[in-house]
Amino acid sequence: MHIFSTLSFKSFLIAALFMAISTSGFSQKKELRHVVMFKFKETSSAADVKKVEDAFHGLKGKIKQIKDYEWGTNNSPEGLDNGFTHVFFVTFSSEEDRAIYLPHPDHKAFVEVLKPHLDKVMVLDYWAKNK
Missing domain, CATH: 1.20.5 (Single alpha-helices involved in coiled-coils or other helix-helix interfaces)
Incomplete structure (x- = not known):
């Protein structure tokens, strides 16, 4: 026993x-991260920014190549944000999926919602490394 x-x-x-x-x-398993940070124009209202946020949320349901996404607003106490207030974080399985996403009509429609309110943008793409 x-x-x-x-x-x-x-x-x-x-x-x-x-x-x-x-x-x-x-x-x-590798994951490709597409990180985009926005600084909105001072003339953009909270409602304008909300339209951009909502348009981004809609992308996951419209573009099947998006594996995952998240977003948030800056709350860093360091004051090093250079005016960037929002980060949008999109995950892809491959560079091919990202290549489909970037010119996708729904992504282009999102950019059209964003453009009138965008002051600055920063984009970084990287392959996530294992822990």
Whole structure:
């Protein structure tokens, strides 16, 4: 009985370790991040900025190449934002998916909503590295 309980415990530990590794960021799956930061014009109202935010939210449902996305507004206490207030973070599985996204008609429509209110933009793309 002792051998059985020891084997069961070892099997449990091996299974738990496998699950932990498979869900802990040790995956070799690459993800391409497309990070865009906006500084809006001083003349843009809160309603104008909300239109841009809403237009961005709609992209995930319209462009299947978007694997994931998130966004947020600056709350850094350091004062190093250079006036950038919003960050939009889009994840792709491949450069090919990004190449479809950039000229996609729905992305272009988003840019048209954004353009009248955009003062500055910064864009960085990178391949996420494993932890």
